[in-house]
Amino acid sequence: MYSLLPFQFGRVPARNVLVVNECGDHYFLAEEVFSSFIEHRMDESSDEFLDLKSKLFLYQDDPELSLQKIAARYRTRKSFLREFTSLHMLVVTLRCNQRCDYCQASSADEGASQFDMTSETAFKIVDMVFRSPSRHPKIEFQGGEPLLNWTVIRDTVKYAERKATETGKEASFVVCTNLTAVTLDQLSFLRDHRVSISTSLDGPQCLHDMCRKTRQGGATHAGFESKLELARGVLGNGSVNALMTTTAHTLGRMGEVTDEYLRLGMNGIFIRSLNPYGFAAEDARTLGYASESFVDCYLKSLEYIFELNRNVYFPEYFASLLFSRILTPYPTGFVDLQSPSGCGISGAIYDYDGSVFPSDEARMLARMGDRHFFLGNVLNDSFEDIFAGKKLRALTAGACVETTPCCARCVYQAFCGTDPVRNYLETGDELRSMECSPFCAKHKGVFNGLFRILKENDPFKLDVIWSWITKNRFLVERHENC
Amino acid sequence: MPFYRRSGRIRLADTLGFDCLGYAGYLTEGMKGGLLHPDGIYAASGTEGVEEGDIVMLTSDGTVTVLWGANSSQNSLFVTKACNCDCLMCPQPPAIHDPQDLVRAEKVLDCLRSRSVKQICITGGEPTVLGARFLKVLERCSREHPEAAVNVLTNGKLFSDPEFAGKTASASNGKALFCVSLHSDIDTVHDRLVGARGSYAAAQAGIYNLAKLGCAVEIRHVISKGNFNRLKRFSEQMYSYFPFCAHYAFMGMEICGQAFKNFDEINVSPLEYRDCLEEAVMSMYRAGLPVSVYNVPLCLCSEKTRPFARQSISSWKNIFMSQCEECSKKDKCAGFFGTSAFLPGDLVRPFREDACDDSSACWG
Numbered sequence: 001m002y003s004l005l006p007f008q009f010g011r012v013p014a015r016n017v018l019v020v021n022e023c024g025d026h027y028f029l030a031e032e033v034f035s036s037f038i039e040h041r042m043d044e045s046s047d048e049f050l051d052l053k054s055k056l057f058l059y060q061d062d063p064e065l066s067l068q069k070i071a072a073r074y075r076t077r078k079s080f081l082r083e084f085t086s087l088h089m090l091v092v093t094l095r096c097n098q099r100c101d102y103c104q105a106s107s108a109d110e111g112a113s114q115f116d117m118t119s120e121t122a123f124k125i126v127d128m129v130f131r132s133p134s135r136h137p138k139i140e141f142q143g144g145e146p147l148l149n150w151t152v153i154r155d156t157v158k159y160a161e162r163k164a165t166e167t168g169k170e171a172s173f174v175v176c177t178n179l180t181a182v183t184l185d186q187l188s189f190l191r192d193h194r195v196s197i198s199t200s201l202d203g204p205q206c207l208h209d210m211c212r213k214t215r216q217g218g219a220t221h222a223g224f225e226s227k228l229e230l231a232r233g234v235l236g237n238g239s240v241n242a243l244m245t246t247t248a249h250t251l252g253r254m255g256e257v258t259d260e261y262l263r264l265g266m267n268g269i270f271i272r273s274l275n276p277y278g279f280a281a282e283d284a285r286t287l288g289y290a291s292e293s294f295v296d297c298y299l300k301s302l303e304y305i306f307e308l309n310r311n312v313y314f315p316e317y318f319a320s321l322l323f324s325r326i327l328t329p330y331p332t333g334f335v336d337l338q339s340p341s342g343c344g345i346s347g348a349i350y351d352y353d354g355s356v357f358p359s360d361e362a363r364m365l366a367r368m369g370d371r372h373f374f375l376g377n378v379l380n381d382s383f384e385d386i387f388a389g390k391k392l393r394a395l396t397a398g399a400c401v402e403t404t405p406c407c408a409r410c411v412y413q414a415f416c417g418t419d420p421v422r423n424y425l426e427t428g429d430e431l432r433s434m435e436c437s438p439f440c441a442k443h444k445g446v447f448n449g450l451f452r453i454l455k456e457n458d459p460f461k462l463d464v465i466w467s468w469i470t471k472n473r474f475l476v477e478r479h480e481n482c
Numbered sequence: 483m484p485f486y487r488r489s490g491r492i493r494l495a496d497t498l499g500f501d502c503l504g505y506a507g508y509l510t511e512g513m514k515g516g517l518l519h520p521d522g523i524y525a526a527s528g529t530e531g532v533e534e535g536d537i538v539m540l541t542s543d544g545t546v547t548v549l550w551g552a553n554s555s556q557n558s559l560f561v562t563k564a565c566n567c568d569c570l571m572c573p574q575p576p577a578i579h580d581p582q583d584l585v586r587a588e589k590v591l592d593c594l595r596s597r598s599v600k601q602i603c604i605t606g607g608e609p610t611v612l613g614a615r616f617l618k619v620l621e622r623c624s625r626e627h628p629e630a631a632v633n634v635l636t637n638g639k640l641f642s643d644p645e646f647a648g649k650t651a652s653a654s655n656g657k658a659l660f661c662v663s664l665h666s667d668i669d670t671v672h673d674r675l676v677g678a679r680g681s682y683a684a685a686q687a688g689i690y691n692l693a694k695l696g697c698a699v700e701i702r703h704v705i706s707k708g709n710f711n712r713l714k715r716f717s718e719q720m721y722s723y724f725p726f727c728a729h730y731a732f733m734g735m736e737i738c739g740q741a742f743k744n745f746d747e748i749n750v751s752p753l754e755y756r757d758c759l760e761e762a763v764m765s766m767y768r769a770g771l772p773v774s775v776y777n778v779p780l781c782l783c784s785e786k787t788r789p790f791a792r793q794s795i796s797s798w799k800n801i802f803m804s805q806c807e808e809c810s811k812k813d814k815c816a817g818f819f820g821t822s823a824f825l826p827g828d829l830v831r832p833f834r835e836d837a838c839d840d841s842s843a844c845w846g
Binding site: 023025050051053054055060061062064065068069072073327328329330462463466470472475 | 667668669670682683686687690712715718719721722723725768769770
């Protein structure tokens with residue numbers, strides 16, 4: 001006699017049933033074994049039965065301990081909620097020295113200083129950042145090109161350092177820059193104040209220059225590469241990370257992109273799909289692609305990166321994050337994919353004029369004339385108004401996969417997340433049925449691929465995966481050159 | 483030794499003279515000296531087992547028991563023979579509580595007062611069955627020896643009572659390591675091995691209670707015929723539900739006491755569980771958990787498991803086989819329990835310096 005505990009299931013790969021419970025534990029069953037399991041006629045002495053019992057898919061006798069263990073796991077899995085709100089993005093200027101194809105709507109001309117954040121506004125934001133319960137606030141300077149408003153960055157970092165000392169919190173800083181305009185003085189300051197650099201690299205010269213252009217339409221890769229070297233010389237190798245954006249141009253050429261990341265000495269790569277906002281419709285046609293194409297390209301790239309790892313430790317960060325959710329009991333904060341959605345409660349973005357939005361997409365939407373997600377302004381509104389107000393509460397309450405149509409029964413529910421801003425953008429509603437949505441197609445496709453890899457049970461790949469999760473390069477035996 | 487401090491001491495001497503007056507007892511290779519030397523052991527054949535600073539017990543039948551070795555790092559306070567389990571593999575069969583055990587342990591603590599002690603292990607039986615008396619011993623250890631690493635060997639069951647766990651946490655003052663035995667990821671298997679239904683549930687609830695109170699927990703898993711085929715699943719369960727533990731130990735069996743009595747039911751050759759153990763150890767290592775293997779000789783571990791195998795057997799019961807003399811890894815090896823009634827001597831393969839490790843200890 002046994003009873004079932006709550007779980008989701010799906011057929012991955014075909015003829016195999018993947019079951020995932022509330023703890024995020026998973027198990028593969030052959031179709032006929034799955035049937036016997038749910039029909040309560042499973043052989044109770046079989047290994048599979050004991051495995052399902054061990055992993056809390058069923059219980060015998062008293063459910064008390066099982067429920068206690070599930071509760072402990074669930075609590076841990078959702079414990080990222082305690083770090084409310086940890087990521088604070090400051091758009092210190094809308095001005096940019098570049099005009100990249102996928103980012104036209106959000107940047108202003110280099111001379112348009114009316115789009116600069118003032119120090120007064122920046123300090124008000126810092127005050128608000130330190131009102132958040134988070135013990136480890138992260139302040140990220142964005143733009144436009146944030147370095148164009150350097151004095152405000154410099155003063156804000158110093159001010160925030162003082163606030164951190166006063167409040168006993170541990171603040172960290174990131175500046176998101178294309179690097180092309182960075183000076184030696186600025187780099188020295190960033191080094192002295194332990195500000196790390198997040199930059200953009202789309203691939204080798206030809207691919208990078210295809211979308212990432214100066215305002216006059218010129219190439220940027222060469223300038224980027226020399227400044228990257230300069231920055232590394234000052235800050236050390238580990239302090240400069242890069243993000244890439246996959247466009248239709250790069251989709252079939254991810255191998256070249258990865259090789260360029262390796263050539264430039266990057267620690268790993270985050271293969272990121274294009275954000276479908278902020279650029280004109282004609283660009284959408286040339287740059288965009290279907291989620292299915294991205295998934296296909298992503299999974300192929302992942303195989304390529306697994307092979308690379310025979311010789312060098314080189315993680316793909318998106319897979320690393322998702323595998324970490326699947327294989328470890330620990331929470332993984334990732335603003336873009338969590339439940340409840342990270343909008344506002346994990347990350348918030350402050351526009352140059354002090355307006356607060358739950359995500360960058362929400363801010364872009366406001367730039368396009370729809371202020372639906374506007375939470376308030378640091379110059380007029382209190383922390384309570386903005387972060388504990390009705391608007392953010394309602395937004396968060398409605399943005400849970402557990403209550404979203406389709407997601408509620410999805411086998412990947414425990415690992416996935418939702419984005420109410422994107423839902424609103426696509427349908428006019430924060431909550432929608434995710435069936436056939438591009439967001440779902442992308443994530444479901446990626447999860448299908450990752451679980452196929454787990455089902456393969458290839459010891460080499462598992463070693464690589466765990467080396468990424470635990471950042472322990474020594475888990476993989478390799479003949480490393482570097 | 484000033485005269486006023488002699489009454490609590492035992493004198494170790496070659497022969498007895500006037501400088502030996504006033505001690506609680508004597509241990510000598512010489513003969514009884516006269517009326518002034520009432521209690522003691524005389525004409526002992528060799529006293530090299532005893533060192534300055536040891537705490538020893540003399541009994542009238544002539545037995546000398548070292549209760550605390552001054553230079554040993556494997557000292558323990560044996561507080562009771564009583565236990566609320568009846569493990570098939572217990573080397574120390576449970577018995578009714580003898581109050582003398584606790585008295586003796588407390589006397590050892592009296593003697594240790596104001597001495598610097600590196601390590602104290604509280605063991606039994608099951609120490610927690612003494613309730614408040616256990617708490618008193620634990621409290622004394624942590625208060626009188628703040629510098630010592632205090633280990634409590636326990637089946638963890640009684641900590642399922644949050645109140646008792648709370649009292650234990652305050653008695654330990656956040657210092658003790660609770661070494662909890664857990665022998666399977668499946669309740670029925672664990673309960674059968676420990677001979678008491680409900681033990682699995684109670685032990686796991688106990689671990690959660692201790693952890694909630696900030697107590698450090700070590701998991702000890704004794705490998706036997708009854709559980710070795712699920713070693714990897716056990717590792718996975720530990721990582722999934724108890725990843726916060728300070729240490730995870732897989733332990734080879736000591737074949738004495740109950741383990742000898744139940745030999746056929748529980749004995750398993752280290753070679754038979756070698757692959758399962760490797761999977762279990764590697765699964766923990768991969769996930770970043772601190773894992774060790776105790777009591778398994780290096781030549782009976784797989785190559786991947788060897789780096790995790792520790793020299794773990796108390797020196798007084800640690801022995802080696804005759805083949806081991808030729809082995810180049812002997813000084814790093816756990817060896818065998820001298821107390822075991824059965825040793826897998828025919829399986830032992832010495833490592834040779836000149837040969838490749840794999841070939842000299844290869845079991846194909």
